[in-house]
Amino acid sequence: MHSLIRPNAWVGLKLPSGSTKIIQIVPDTTISLGKYGVFPANLVLGRPYHLTFEVLDKTPEEAFSRLRIVPASELHAEVIAEEDEAEGKAAAADRDASNAVLTATEGEEFSLVDEQGNIVARSGREVIDDSAIQKLTHDEIEELKREGNNAGKDVIAKLMLSHTALDQKTTFSLAKYKLLKTKKYIRRFQVVPIDVASFAQWQLEEKDASKIMDMRAEMFGLVGCWGNVHYGGEDSMIDDPHSRTDQGEETCVPIQPEELKGRWLVVDDTCGMLVAAMAERMGVLYPKEEDNEDAAATEQAPVKEAKQEVKIEAPTRNGSAQENGDVEMVDAVSETTVPERPKTAAANKKQKVRPKGSDFAIPFSQTNTLTVIHSTSQPNLSLLNYWNFDITAPNHPPHPLLNHLLNLTWLQLLKPELDTSYSTEPPTASPEELASWKPSRRGNFHRKRRRFARTRFIVDSTRAGNFSGLVCASSMDPISILKHTLPLLAGGAPVAIYSPSIEPLAALADCFSVPRRTAWTSGNVPETVGKSLEELERWEGNEQFPLNPTLLQGVSIQTSRARRWQVLPMRTHPLMTERGGADGYVFTAWRAKPAEGRVEARGKFKKIQPSSSKKAGQADGESTPAETPAAVEEEEDAATAGKRKRADTLPPLDTEGTSAPENAATDDVVSPTKKRKVDGEAKVEGV
Numbered sequence: 001m002h003s004l005i006r007p008n009a010w011v012g013l014k015l016p017s018g019s020t021k022i023i024q025i026v027p028d029t030t031i032s033l034g035k036y037g038v039f040p041a042n043l044v045l046g047r048p049y050h051l052t053f054e055v056l057d058k059t060p061e062e063a064f065s066r067l068r069i070v071p072a073s074e075l076h077a078e079v080i081a082e083e084d085e086a087e088g089k090a091a092a093a094d095r096d097a098s099n100a101v102l103t104a105t106e107g108e109e110f111s112l113v114d115e116q117g118n119i120v121a122r123s124g125r126e127v128i129d130d131s132a133i134q135k136l137t138h139d140e141i142e143e144l145k146r147e148g149n150n151a152g153k154d155v156i157a158k159l160m161l162s163h164t165a166l167d168q169k170t171t172f173s174l175a176k177y178k179l180l181k182t183k184k185y186i187r188r189f190q191v192v193p194i195d196v197a198s199f200a201q202w203q204l205e206e207k208d209a210s211k212i213m214d215m216r217a218e219m220f221g222l223v224g225c226w227g228n229v230h231y232g233g234e235d236s237m238i239d240d241p242h243s244r245t246d247q248g249e250e251t252c253v254p255i256q257p258e259e260l261k262g263r264w265l266v267v268d269d270t271c272g273m274l275v276a277a278m279a280e281r282m283g284v285l286y287p288k289e290e291d292n293e294d295a296a297a298t299e300q301a302p303v304k305e306a307k308q309e310v311k312i313e314a315p316t317r318n319g320s321a322q323e324n325g326d327v328e329m330v331d332a333v334s335e336t337t338v339p340e341r342p343k344t345a346a347a348n349k350k351q352k353v354r355p356k357g358s359d360f361a362i363p364f365s366q367t368n369t370l371t372v373i374h375s376t377s378q379p380n381l382s383l384l385n386y387w388n389f390d391i392t393a394p395n396h397p398p399h400p401l402l403n404h405l406l407n408l409t410w411l412q413l414l415k416p417e418l419d420t421s422y423s424t425e426p427p428t429a430s431p432e433e434l435a436s437w438k439p440s441r442r443g444n445f446h447r448k449r450r451r452f453a454r455t456r457f458i459v460d461s462t463r464a465g466n467f468s469g470l471v472c473a474s475s476m477d478p479i480s481i482l483k484h485t486l487p488l489l490a491g492g493a494p495v496a497i498y499s500p501s502i503e504p505l506a507a508l509a510d511c512f513s514v515p516r517r518t519a520w521t522s523g524n525v526p527e528t529v530g531k532s533l534e535e536l537e538r539w540e541g542n543e544q545f546p547l548n549p550t551l552l553q554g555v556s557i558q559t560s561r562a563r564r565w566q567v568l569p570m571r572t573h574p575l576m577t578e579r580g581g582a583d584g585y586v587f588t589a590w591r592a593k594p595a596e597g598r599v600e601a602r603g604k605f606k607k608i609q610p611s612s613s614k615k616a617g618q619a620d621g622e623s624t625p626a627e628t629p630a631a632v633e634e635e636e637d638a639a640t641a642g643k644r645k646r647a648d649t650l651p652p653l654d655t656e657g658t659s660a661p662e663n664a665a666t667d668d669v670v671s672p673t674k675k676r677k678v679d680g681e682a683k684v685e686g687v
Helices: 077-095 138-147 149-161 171-183 196-206 218-226 273-282 287-299 382-387 408-413 430-437 437-462 478-488 505-512 514-521 531-535 611-620 627-647
Strands: 009-014 020-025 029-032 039-042 052-055 067-069 109-113 120-124 188-193 263-269 308-312 329-331 369-372 406-409 469-473 496-497 550-559 585-591 673-678 681-686
Touching: 009 196, 009 382, 020 196, 067 531, 196 218, 196 382, 218 273, 218 469, 218 496, 218 585, 263 273, 263 478, 273 369, 273 382, 273 469, 369 408, 369 437, 406 408, 408 437, 408 478, 437 514, 469 478, 478 496, 478 505, 496 505, 505 550, 505 585
Parallel strands: 263 369, 263 469, 369 406, 469 496
Antiparallel strands: 009 020, 009 188, 029 039, 052 067, 052 188, 067 329, 109 120, 308 329, 496 585, 550 585, 673 681
16 A cells, blocks of 8 residues: 555545545546535645645635645644643642542532432533524624635634633533534545545445445455455466467467465455455555556656645745644645646656567466456456556556456356357467558457457366365355355365345355255265265255255354444443444355265274283283284174173073062173173183
């Protein structure tokens, strides 16, 4: 992200009312902020972000308003004054501790009660009606606003002075009243860069929330974390084959699956907002400084260059010096109607001429890429325009997404032979024939060949699979999405799917439940008998098993929502003005590679001898040989035969109908015989 405001960049202007206005800083134009004023866009170009500007009044010599940088000491003057006052009061309280009187804190309500609980006194003050005690009328206030003196600060000062009951307000009420008037009349704004979190908040609160499927900033972060989206490594480009115009598809560079690393599969129905959030994590959303300078140097509109200076304590229009360390932005040339843009370093640089490769040269990287699957001729990624990327532009200026964003349709993924751009062979022509054509025909010839090479690379690399993860935010059925995208994921790849409602995700999670997985592995699905693992991964499914339940592990559904709170003494609660809408849910899981056949636990088990046998063997000096599996089986058979023999010797019922003792059902049967095991053999001896 840039630290300075660049030409044609989209920025956010935070207004005193608390709202944010997102605009594009186009050179040599005028920016209107409504009641807060109008100023030329050139005055903010080249300035750092996060500065607070104040719109000054127009001077008789100029037809536009200038800007003043508000220093931090002025922005936080009240806080500094309160801290100094608190320190002074604390020192005075220490000196007069013996004469101190216990009083209620300003802005808080306390009650004094007696021993019986009856309220004796309260500290609250009577309610003040502002409309009845304000001397200035509505017409007078409007006249002050039209005069526009001192960027609205004079209006606020006169409103405070004309308030007859200002001394009756508590400290909290007075601060609230002043803040309300400041937000209404002060002409200030702050320039902030556009990131995914701030843009999502602006889209939700001030634009159409359904355009991004009601996804909040914390949801974009949650999906990115569970999708393990991160920087995928250095770019790995494919060498140019240097094919001639009379050569066809045989000169295309084949796909190398071992080079395809750090790639994510995306299904985006949020107009590109999900792609922007993932690109920000991967470091390919914001253009580099040198790329931005090259783009600024290639602008076609002529620009007059004039150096602007920022002066401390610059003279005002009446010749006096600015107070409180004000910083005014003054241009060197004041005769023009609109201030001119500051001189950039890119203007002195010679434009770089990038050599063009052959028609079959692939401009995409093999690592750190995003592959978007869509259902239309062009993916709807319109919100990426706010980061200066237009996927529909034929000759796009340098941008990281040009080499890291790939897109293909569902038809190209499932049945590429039916897509004409993939199956139609590229045209060929000899150099002599090509030279005889018109320029427009030659341009179409090269464009078709380049489109064929790029489409062939995107489709073949996507169908090769080995993706590092799948992130989805779509209105499509998630079961139908996973049916065709799960085989493309590498082992252990995370899956994160967002949905505004929980019902589609609950149906998807049920496809990977433990009962379904148990029934699948036990061989109760006759359609899967005799199929290989690859065939089972791409199995079309049936009514009971829409998906292969062994392809995902650790399935869960979760949600998260960050709520803003008002934190005040005795008044701490969530803000009641928060918007509603869908909470949103995220389905998470990990790709599993099932083993072929069944997994059985095997090992060497050594039978433990009875303690009496061990003692007898040690006394006789005998050593127990190592038991083999065959010997263990013989011992088990002998033990089984001994139990059967003992069961045959159980005593019958008595003649009087009395049964055997209570422990007759166990091994310790009371009988005329006594059992003993020696070396794994069952022996019976008389009592």
